[in-house]
Amino acid sequence: MWLEAGNTVHYLGAALGAGLAVIGAGIGIGTLASSALQGIARQPSAAGDIRNNMILTAALVEGVALIAEVVAILIVFLK
Amino acid sequence: MKRLLVALLPVALLWARTESEEVPTSFILEHVKDSYDWHITDIPWGRNPDGSRHYIPIAIPLPRILYHPQRGLSVFFVHGHSEEEIKTELEKHGYTLGADGKIAAIDCQPTLDLSLTKTAFQLIIVGLLLLWIGRSAAIAYQKSQNGLPTGIGRLLEPVVLFIRDEVAVPNLHHHANRFMPLLLTVFFFIWLSNLFGLTPLNSNIMGNITLTFFLALVAFIIIHINASKSYWAHIFWYPGVPVWLKLFMMPIELVGMLSKPFALMMRLFANILAGHLMMLSIVGLIFILAAVLKSTAAGLGISIFSVLLGLFVMALETLVAALQAYIFTMLSAVFLGMALEESH
Numbered sequence: 001m002w003l004e005a006g007n008t009v010h011y012l013g014a015a016l017g018a019g020l021a022v023i024g025a026g027i028g029i030g031t032l033a034s035s036a037l038q039g040i041a042r043q044p045s046a047a048g049d050i051r052n053n054m055i056l057t058a059a060l061v062e063g064v065a066l067i068a069e070v071v072a073i074l075i076v077f078l079k
Numbered sequence: 080m081k082r083l084l085v086a087l088l089p090v091a092l093l094w095a096r097t098e099s100e101e102v103p104t105s106f107i108l109e110h111v112k113d114s115y116d117w118h119i120t121d122i123p124w125g126r127n128p129d130g131s132r133h134y135i136p137i138a139i140p141l142p143r144i145l146y147h148p149q150r151g152l153s154v155f156f157v158h159g160h161s162e163e164e165i166k167t168e169l170e171k172h173g174y175t176l177g178a179d180g181k182i183a184a185i186d187c188q189p190t191l192d193l194s195l196t197k198t199a200f201q202l203i204i205v206g207l208l209l210l211w212i213g214r215s216a217a218i219a220y221q222k223s224q225n226g227l228p229t230g231i232g233r234l235l236e237p238v239v240l241f242i243r244d245e246v247a248v249p250n251l252h253h254h255a256n257r258f259m260p261l262l263l264t265v266f267f268f269i270w271l272s273n274l275f276g277l278t279p280l281n282s283n284i285m286g287n288i289t290l291t292f293f294l295a296l297v298a299f300i301i302i303h304i305n306a307s308k309s310y311w312a313h314i315f316w317y318p319g320v321p322v323w324l325k326l327f328m329m330p331i332e333l334v335g336m337l338s339k340p341f342a343l344m345m346r347l348f349a350n351i352l353a354g355h356l357m358m359l360s361i362v363g364l365i366f367i368l369a370a371v372l373k374s375t376a377a378g379l380g381i382s383i384f385s386v387l388l389g390l391f392v393m394a395l396e397t398l399v400a401a402l403q404a405y406i407f408t409m410l411s412a413v414f415l416g417m418a419l420e421e422s423h
């Protein structure tokens with residue numbers, strides 16, 4: 001079955017890759033947001049600093065996930 | 080009601096284009112890729128002699144600018160859409176399409192393709208727009224009697240102050256004023272380009288990796304021109320650790336130095352590309368489903384869902400447009416601040 005589907009199997013790879021990357025980024029950003037919100041709840045006066053750092057770190061986490069998504073897109077487009 | 084009609088307009092425009100049998104996915108790629116003409120949409124107008132629909136393209140032709148080592152620079156327009164038509168037009172000027180789809184000279188000399196493409200043209204438009212906004216804000220400040228801004232200056236002041244107080248000063252400290260022009264240019268340029276990409280003008284400026292590569296390259300060069308001695312020392316000869324660890328740290332620090340601008344490039348490119356692809360896929364779902372199931376009812380049914388989700392994604396993209404500009408500026412300022420820091 002896999003050999004017959006040889007022409008389309010790269011779609012499966014791309015879809016799985018995209019999905020797995022989203023799981024990683026979801027866990028990362030979820031943990032980050034929960035810690036940041038806890039920090040803000042304990043120290044409301046530091047909300048501004050915490051928010052800035054949260055956005056920055058979220059961008060870093062997201063950046064890695066987006067690199068994986070670009071690889072998945074490239075698999076589909078460049079095949 | 081008016082808003083609903085505006086939301087339905089892109090759907091109607093796409094509807095007009097997809098009467099053919101094939102599953103319409105080519106328009107997604109057409110939007111994402113760079114091209115030699117700025118094709119906005121097609122309007123159905125009457126019928127061809129064989130009964131099929133006739134379309135009038137709404138497009139702006141852009142010039143081909145080619146440099147040949149012997150014949151010099153040649154500028155001309157190419158009409159026609161199919162590969163054959165383009166090839167015959169190019170051959171009139173002594174060029175042809177190579178096997179890889181790129182323009183090559185007939186006599187096999189290396190040529191330089193400086194053509195004004197869709198993205199480059201839109202880039203110039205955004206640049207001019209930015210110049211006009213910046214100049215009118217500056218003039219508004221010069222003219223005001225009491226130092227209070229008027230007109231467009233009033234619109235820009237909170238944003239400029241935000242960049243200065245939240246981005247530049249916390250990261251760059253006393254160097255902040257030196258780098259404000261850079262940070263503001265980067266921020267407004269990315270923001271405006273992203274907003275331009277949200278208009279139905281078939282624009283995908285920051286979703287072009289070449290462009291984000293050069294933005295990241297500018298950041299990279301500025302960071303490393305201004306880097307302090309201690310920054311270079313931390314890369315090549317890490318202070319305060321044994322020699323074997325210094326040698327071990329050097330390649331790691333070098334990778335870190337290059338990966339920062341690489342991440343800047345990828346993040347902006349992927350975010351904007353993903354937004355555009357998501358929008359096109361959601362709207363395209365209507366036509367793909369209608370074509371696959373061969374029923375208009377299926378398309379109509381899914382269109383309710385698609386338009387609502389599309390509106391939501393559009394709202395999200397408006398946020399992302401500003402957020403990505405902010406993140407690019409913020410990270411540039413953070414990396415710059417790290418490089419400027421003297422040893423302590």
